[in-house]
Amino acid sequence: MTYIGRFAPSPSGPLHFGSLVAALGSYFQARSQHGQWLVRIEDLDPPREMPGAASAILRTLEAYQLEWDGEIVYQSQRHSLYQQQINAWLSQGDAYYCRCTRKQIKQTGGFYSGTCRELKIQDSHGCAIRLKMHHPVYQFDDQRHGVIAIPNPLADEDFIIKRRDGLFAYNLAVVLDDIAQGVTEVVRGADLIEPTGRQISLYKLLNQPCVSYLHLPLALDEHGQKLSKQNHATAIDDSNPRPALIAAMNFLGFDIPKQVLQATLGEILQWGIENWQICQLPDTLEITPRFSNESR
Structure with missing residues (x-):
């Protein structure tokens, strides 16, 4: 079966470090399986949306050379x-x-x-x-963390x-869209562990094969709060993507050789695809990022 993964941000603000981690985790997992990587804009909640955020998110993905497959799907068009x-x-x-x-x-x-x-x-x-x-x-099986109750x-x-x-x-829309798009695995942040059971129950009710799940560690700020748009997390830099890209890859457990750190963005991503392994991900579900000199 062809692997199909996806990154599905909400346009409530620009991408921050935590959302870059989620994008990269889903991207590396899909590309390492020679699969498709889709992008879906989950614009279900207009009162929380920031004008222009959806376009800004896509520009950021392009700046970081995270190329998606197929057309962008917008949930606002699927009511x-x-x-x-x-x-x-x-x-x-x-x-x-x-x-x-x-x-x-x-x-x-x-x-x-x-x-x-x-x-x-x-x-x-x-x-x-x-x-x-x-x-x-x-309970359900997570690809990295095993059985989660x-x-x-x-x-x-x-x-x-x-x-x-x-x-x-959200639970309704995400499952219907994942089914429609043929998604086979969902890679996302650990903040979405809680609704996973409800989403699996929807697959069962709809008599559809369930996707597999891989939950990535959450990036926390210095106060122990999740980096999020609601907590006013700083947007990542589109004009100089290398520092945030390297920091996010380190966060995901990569040990990047010095010669790769000096490579082009595309070469760094390709090295990440070739060396990605689920077992490299940290055991913990919450981490405060530490930024090295090379990643600044």
Whole structure:
């Protein structure tokens, strides 16, 4: 089977060091398998998007010579497909309208208990749509970290597939898109371990073969917080990509020879493809990057 991987950033800001790590990890894994590497813009949440961020992300990938295969897919152009699947589940009784607010759920322990599951609510106004959990997943196999357990309350929960504000949920869109694009393995940051069980349950409900998963360590700042756009992580430099590229490769466990450090960007990437091994990845799921003189 042909390997198909992907990098799927959200356009809530420019790429930072943590997102470069995710891009490189998925890129090296795909290219080392002689597979395809796709790019998808996950623009599901307009209120959180930064104007021009999607184009800026693509320019950054080009500056770092991370060449993708095929056309860019934008989730904002796929709403009708998401709604079609939701409508099918509603008509089959596999999904239902839910009036419960986040505050109410928090007051009852923080996990949704199925309050609206059998109420057969017909008025969708002010409601989220939840999917009945038919296939709870309590653990999954990660390519680097082995068996990862998922807490029972979370695994058993009927989760939201369309929000109260009318926006489609990440778990729904990512699985439908990965299936449509033929993705065979998902390589991403460890911050997305938690929803993995829900996504596997969707594959089961849809009678589709599940992808394999590889979760990369999260890059933390000096305060122990995840480098993220929400935490105002610094954008990586498009005009001088070498330092961040080398630092990200070191973060991913490469021991780069001095002669390779002096090579062109394309040659460094090719060396990375030829020497990539999953076993080189750190055991830990969170790391504070250390930048060497060569990477600055």
